[in-house]
Amino acid sequence: MTYLLGRFGNFLKKLFQRRRHVKLGLYGPPNGGKTTLANRICKDWTGEELGIVSPIAHETREIQIKEEITIQYEGKELTVSLADTPGIATKIDYEDFLRFGIKSKDAKQRAREATKGIIESIKWLDNMDAVIVVLDSTHDPYNQVNLTLIGNLEARKIPMLLVANKIDLKRNKLRKIQTAFPQYQVVGISAKSGKNMDQFYKNLFEVTS
C-alpha cells in the first residue's frame, strides 16, 4: 500500500512538474526591450545573460533560447524555456541602418537577416505555451504590429502577458497602453533598471498557471 501511494505520489509530482514547464516567448516590435528583459530574467535566475542589446533595431535576428530557467515566486516554482525572438515589423529599410554608421553591404545583409528573422518569429508562435508581449511604453499602442500580434495570440488561444517596458522614462504612456488593451494584464516595468520586476513575476505566474 505504501509502495503504491509512493508511486502515485511520484506520478503526481511528475505530472505537476510537467505542467509547470513552459515554453515562454518574448515577442513584440523591434527595440521594445525584449532582449533586455530576456537578459534581466536570465540574470535574475541563472546569473547569465542571453543576448546582445543594441540601440539599432533588429539586433536580434535569430531566435535565441535559454533552456531550464527556474523562476520562484512565493514558494512556487516555474521552469521555462525562454525564447527571445526577432522584433516583428511590417517594413525593413536597410538605409535606416546606414544612419548608425553601418556600411551599405552590411546594412543590406542585416536587412535580409531581419526579414528572415520576422518570418521565423511568426512561425514559432505555434510552439509557445505562453507569450510575453514586450511593448515600448513610450510608443503609440495602436501600432498595427501590436494589434496583429495580440490578435494572433488570441486566435491561437496562447496565454499572454503584456509588458509596457521603459517606464523609467518620463514620456512613458503606461495608462494609454492599459486603456488600449483593457482585456489583458498589462504590467509596467523597466527591464533595464529592474523596476517593478516583482509585479512582473507575479503576473507571469498568474498567466502561466
Added chain:
Amino acid sequence: MLTLQFIPHQDIQHLDIQKRMQKILEPIKNNQIVVLEGKLEANEEAELIQETMREIDEKFKGIEFSYIHPHPDHEVLIEKIRSTLLHLLLGDREGFTVIGPNHLIKEIKKAPHKIQLFTEKRK
C-alpha cells in the same frame, strides 16, 4: 500622385491565403494604396507580414496597414445587438483595411476610430 485601389471582399474570398496576399501586395508593389473591404483574419495579417518580408528588397521596403471598423468600442446594448447581427450577415466585410507601401506611407496613426495616413513626399 497617389493611386488608391479598392479591392472588394468578393474578389479575394475564393482565393487561397497565399494568392490572396499576392493579390493585395501586387498593386502595393506598383506604388498603389490598397483599400480592402473588410478585415483580414489574424492569421491572414500574419501571412501578409510574412509574404511582405519575402518580397522586401532594395526597392520595396515593406508596408503600413491598418483596419478601421464602423462600431465604437463602448456601444449601448441596442447598438451591440445591431453590430452582432451585421457581423453575422456580413462576416469580415465590415470596415476597411488600408494597406500601402512603406516608401509612400510614412506612418498610419490609429486613434482608434479614425486613421491618419502620413505620406512621404517623393523626391
